[in-house]
Structure formats: C-alpha cells, structure tokens
Amino acid sequence: MPHDARAGGERLLASPPLIRFPTLLGPPADRALAALDRDLDWQRPRLRLFGRDHPIPRRQVWMGDAVYRYSGRDFAPIPWHPVARAIRDAVVARLAEAGIDADFNAVLLNRYADGGERMGWHCDDEPELGPAPVIAAVSLGADRPLRFRWKDRRAPAFNVDQPHDSLLVMGPGIQAELEHALLPRRAPGLRISLTFRRVRDG
Ligand SMILES: O=C(O)CCC(=O)C(=O)O
Numbered sequence: 001m002p003h004d005a006r007a008g009g010e011r012l013l014a015s016p017p018l019i020r021f022p023t024l025l026g027p028p029a030d031r032a033l034a035a036l037d038r039d040l041d042w043q044r045p046r047l048r049l050f051g052r053d054h055p056i057p058r059r060q061v062w063m064g065d066a067v068y069r070y071s072g073r074d075f076a077p078i079p080w081h082p083v084a085r086a087i088r089d090a091v092v093a094r095l096a097e098a099g100i101d102a103d104f105n106a107v108l109l110n111r112y113a114d115g116g117e118r119m120g121w122h123c124d125d126e127p128e129l130g131p132a133p134v135i136a137a138v139s140l141g142a143d144r145p146l147r148f149r150w151k152d153r154r155a156p157a158f159n160v161d162q163p164h165d166s167l168l169v170m171g172p173g174i175q176a177e178l179e180h181a182l183l184p185r186r187a188p189g190l191r192i193s194l195t196f197r198r199v200r201d202g
C-alpha cells in the first residue's frame, strides 16, 4: 500500500498503516448525514454475548452486494443508497489519489444517537474479508474518537479523533495486530459512520 503524503493523508501509524484524511466530501457532508439518518431503516439487532441476548448499543444497516457474517449471524445487505454509493466512490477516488488501490462492495453503517451509544472492542477479521483487509471508515456528525489497542500490548492504546467528514483508512495488518472500539462519551450528538469493506463471495 504505497502512500503519497501530498494527497493529504495523515499517517498515524506507518506499519501497519493507519491513515486519516481530514475532509472527504466538503459541504455536502451535512446533507449526506441528514439523508442517511432520514432514509435508512436503522436496525438494532440482538447479538448473543456470553450466552445471553443483548440489543446492540447503537443502530446499524448493512448495505452492498455481498452477504456478511458477523458474530455468528448472516446479515443480508440492502441495495446501495445513492448517498452511500457516492461516498464510496469519493473514498475510492481519494485513495487512488493517495496511491492506495482499494475497492469496496459492502458497507456497515453505524448510527450512534448520542454519546452513550457505542461499539465494544473488536477487530474486523471475519474470514470473508481476507487475511489483510483495507477498511475505510467515514465519519459524519459528532466527533467521537476511535480507540486502538495493540493485541500484544507492545505500545500504549491511543485515540484517533474522527471529525465530521473525515476518512480513516485501516490498512493491511491493522485488524491482525490491533483492536478498536468506539467508547461512550459524555458529548452529545448524532454520529453516523460508514465502514467500507471488500467481502469475498463464495
Ligand atoms: O463507528 C466507528 O467509528 C467504528 C465502526 C467500526 O469499528 C466498524 O464498523 O467495524
């Protein structure tokens, strides 16, 4: 994954690569947030955790061209919403400018109604993502940091700020070597993230 610093990415980790772009869409980001919030049928599935069923502490939508298996369940995606498709195309174009070759056929959209909604520690290492996935996360709305920790604790955990309209690229090796979480925060405000993935079929 070669990388061109002139194209505006900020390299937060060299190896494995973690790169943030401060702005992706510009002014249309506000309308994108409103449209996704309004148009999508946001779900709160129940997941089994330590033998008990819990509703997830956020809402989500799976979108794209490929079925995705997550926490032992299959999620059938809905077709691309035009706004999500346009964001995907903007991500792919921005990464191409930065010398990063990536393409995505699925996106998980996460909706956090306020600072109390969250996502626990995990890595996105499902087998259908392949051994070294590139995952691109676009943030809209409230600025909630993504917290990273090394699986082998070789270095301290750290936060990555994710302002409105920013793009965070988790390159090959990030899922293998680190976990990430969106921890609760007292800060109010709606946030929607879109995490674009390439899911292998078959
Ligand atoms: O909302 C976020 O920033 C994190 C989302 C995430 O980790 C995921 O979709 O796998």
Ligand SMILES: [Fe+2]
Pocket: 122, 123, 124, 180, 195
């Ligand atoms: Fe994740």
